[in-house]
Amino acid sequence: MRIRVVVADQSEARFFDVEHHDGELRPAGQLSDPLAHLHDRDLKSDRPGRRFDRAPIQAGRRGATAHHGIGSERKPRKHEAVLFARKIGEALATARRADQFDRLVLMAPPAFLGMLREALPAALHESVAAEIAKDLVRESPSAVRSYLPAQTFHSVPS
Numbered sequence: 001m002r003i004r005v006v007v008a009d010q011s012e013a014r015f016f017d018v019e020h021h022d023g024e025l026r027p028a029g030q031l032s033d034p035l036a037h038l039h040d041r042d043l044k045s046d047r048p049g050r051r052f053d054r055a056p057i058q059a060g061r062r063g064a065t066a067h068h069g070i071g072s073e074r075k076p077r078k079h080e081a082v083l084f085a086r087k088i089g090e091a092l093a094t095a096r097r098a099d100q101f102d103r104l105v106l107m108a109p110p111a112f113l114g115m116l117r118e119a120l121p122a123a124l125h126e127s128v129a130a131e132i133a134k135d136l137v138r139e140s141p142s143a144v145r146s147y148l149p150a151q152t153f154h155s156v157p158s
Helices: 076-097 110-119 141-146
Strands: 003-008 012-018 025-032 049-054 064-070 103-107 128-132
Touching: 003 076, 003 110, 012 076, 025 076, 025 141, 076 110, 103 110
Parallel strands: 003 103, 103 128
Antiparallel strands: 003 012, 012 025, 049 064
16 A cells, blocks of 8 residues: 655645655655745735725715725635645645555645645545644654554555
């Protein structure tokens, strides 16, 4: 059984394969999203729309009383993270079609893990062997390996 481990956050994803003979992690590629480090203001070109509140006409006062910005609930950085999660999902689907792995382990911070789970193509959901909600993208392969569940290695032939 070949296992692919994905260690990701909203700006970087590293892929590892579990070695059959000793359970060590072998690098299998990486992706990055340079836009993930930008601020919302750098990702969006203009300000949100404006809306004026209206009040009943009173003596000496007419028209709008206050104005404030209105905008969508979708923040540009969150949208960029969703797009990056989809890019990771597409890369995993391509690797799966090329028969590079049988099982999948996902490691990501909780919020991004949810985005990644949603972005995975349906065909990959059955391949997911474990999910670890930790931010480990900057950790060494040996540190990442220490977080893998023990059953991950039982399914790898010696």
